[in-house]
Amino acid sequence: MAEIPPGPTLTKGLDFSSNKIGNRDVSSADAVYKRAVAIINEKLPLMSELNALLAVNLGDGKPLIAIDARLDDAKLVDLGVREPDTKITIKPEYISQFYEGKLEPRYGLFKDAFFHEASMPQGNIPVAIKFADLLTPEPPTPPRRYQAGMRVPQPTEDIEQVKRDIAEFGYGLVANALTPSQVDILRSALKQQAEGEVRAGVAAHDGGPHSPNQRVWALINKGDEFVDFLNHPLLDAVVPWFLGEHAVLTSYTANIARPGNVPMQLHTDQVAIQPPQRGLAYGLNVMWYLTDVADRNGGTRVFPGSHRGPVAPADLFDLEGTVAAEAPAGSALVFESRLWHATGPNRETTRGAGDRPVVMMFFMRSFVRQQENNFLSLRPEIETKLSDRAKRMLGFCTTGALGGVEGEVREGIYVKRVENPVGPLRD
Ligand SMILES: O=C(O)CCC(=O)C(=O)O
Numbered sequence: 156m157a158e159i160p161p162g163p164t165l166t167k168g169l170d171f172s173s174n175k176i177g178n179r180d181v182s183s184a185d186a187v188y189k190r191a192v193a194i195i196n197e198k199l200p201l202m203s204e205l206n207a208l209l210a211v212n213l214g215d216g217k218p219l220i221a222i223d224a225r226l227d228d229a230k231l232v233d234l235g236v237r238e239p240d241t242k243i244t245i246k247p248e249y250i251s252q253f254y255e256g257k258l259e260p261r262y263g264l265f266k267d268a269f270f271h272e273a274s275m276p277q278g279n280i281p282v283a284i285k286f287a288d289l290l291t292p293e294p295p296t297p298p299r300r301y302q303a304g305m306r307v308p309q310p311t312e313d314i315e316q317v318k319r320d321i322a323e324f325g326y327g328l329v330a331n332a333l334t335p336s337q338v339d340i341l342r343s344a345l346k347q348q349a350e351g352e353v354r355a356g357v358a359a360h361d362g363g364p365h366s367p368n369q370r371v372w373a374l375i376n377k378g379d380e381f382v383d384f385l386n387h388p389l390l391d392a393v394v395p396w397f398l399g400e401h402a403v404l405t406s407y408t409a410n411i412a413r414p415g416n417v418p419m420q421l422h423t424d425q426v427a428i429q430p431p432q433r434g435l436a437y438g439l440n441v442m443w444y445l446t447d448v449a450d451r452n453g454g455t456r457v458f459p460g461s462h463r464g465p466v467a468p469a470d471l472f473d474l475e476g477t478v479a480a481e482a483p484a485g486s487a488l489v490f491e492s493r494l495w496h497a498t499g500p501n502r503e504t505t506r507g508a509g510d511r512p513v514v515m516m517f518f519m520r521s522f523v524r525q526q527e528n529n530f531l532s533l534r535p536e537i538e539t540k541l542s543d544r545a546k547r548m549l550g551f552c553t554t555g556a557l558g559g560v561e562g563e564v565r566e567g568i569y570v571k572r573v574e575n576p577v578g579p580l581r582d
């Protein structure tokens with residue numbers, strides 16, 4: 156917020172720009188920078204674990220901080236003309252936030268790169284992650300690696316087994332949750348929609364330099380099939396059990412992983428919740444398989460059991476030790492939001508037949524801001540035909556303390572846009 160300048164003053168006498176709050180120097184850019192440098196110095200003795208020559212850029216005009224951590228005693232050096240193994244460009248406040256446990260390194264290191272390519276760590280990525288981990292109060296340990304023969308969840312119709320699997324492994328697989336004809340209806344609706352979005356020039360693609368994958372966002376707007384789909388009883392069987400009765404759909408999307416994709420980077424689905432919370436799962440993702448899903452066609456890769464404890468992979472781009480959550484069409488993968496996972500590489504060769512379409516109904520506890528802002532994106536003609544159940548899922552129902560309109564938050568009120576909200580009533 157501090158980076159965003161105040162808006163224009165509308166009221167004579169209410170220009171706050173000269174009001175003094177505390178000692179301005181404390182939050183000045185220079186102080187933030189100095190604190191970052193002091194933190195790096197304090198943690199220097201731990202850095203020999205990096206076994207690398209690392210350069211940290213804390214902003215334009217600031218001297219590059221070079222750490223030679225190739226020998227037992229890590230020390231600051233002058234890089235000269237040497238090329239570092241890893242180069243990190245990062246805001247100095249993130250260094251303090253790592254140090255204070257307010258920001259998870261795997262989020263902090265990569266979040267700006269989304270908008271600003273130059274802030275992507277360069278060179279050896281695990282070194283960059285390890286560096287940031289070493290600044291935190293409790294550096295995580297890597298997840299247990301899957302090896303052939305280990306027991307992992309298998310598709311089952313026994314919902315109690317699915318729940319036990321979610322508790323033990325962070326995910327479970329529900330067999331035969333959809334009939335073959337239901338799969339056909341949903342897959343063909345999704346295929347048509349995906350093709351329509353391409354034709355209309357509004358398709359969302361990702362999955363590497365050629366971006367073969369396609370996301371279809373806000374499915375609630377995109378056909379009766381997807382409105383009906385929210386009636387599925389599997390949701391009643393697992394969502395309230397895991398998240399409480401007020402859980403909301405944080406997003407309702409499809410992901411079509413296509414041949415030739417680059418796998419997604421490993422992540423948890425509660426990455427946007429900072430400070431990082433490993434003690435509580437905030438979300439539950441119900442992912443519907445609209446085709447047979449296997450390792451070969453981009454099946455979601457998971458580290459089984461990685462939902463528990465202060466666990467995080469050393470390299471977000473290395474899928475070694477993960478396993479694909481394989482199951483036939485009509486199954487559902489139900490996984491909790493602390494599980495480390497990623498869309499796998501689709502190694503099929505034929506586009507279309509080799510596609511891996513899945514629908515994700517991602518629920519979160521009701522007090523977490525929804526990923527999709529349904530209040531702005533829901534088409535009005537869809538809103539009029541939604542059942543109370545669907546409205547609740549989308550967030551159009553008060554939960555007892557949250558979600559009210561003009562202050563009315565008693566539990567169980569279905570809300571809608573007020574035509575004429577109360578405004579100034581003054582002489
Ligand atoms: O496509 C997949 O298999 C997983 C997608 C995913 O993890 C996500 O969208 O957060």
Ligand SMILES: [Fe+2]
Binds near residue numbers: 422496
């Ligand atoms: Fe995910």
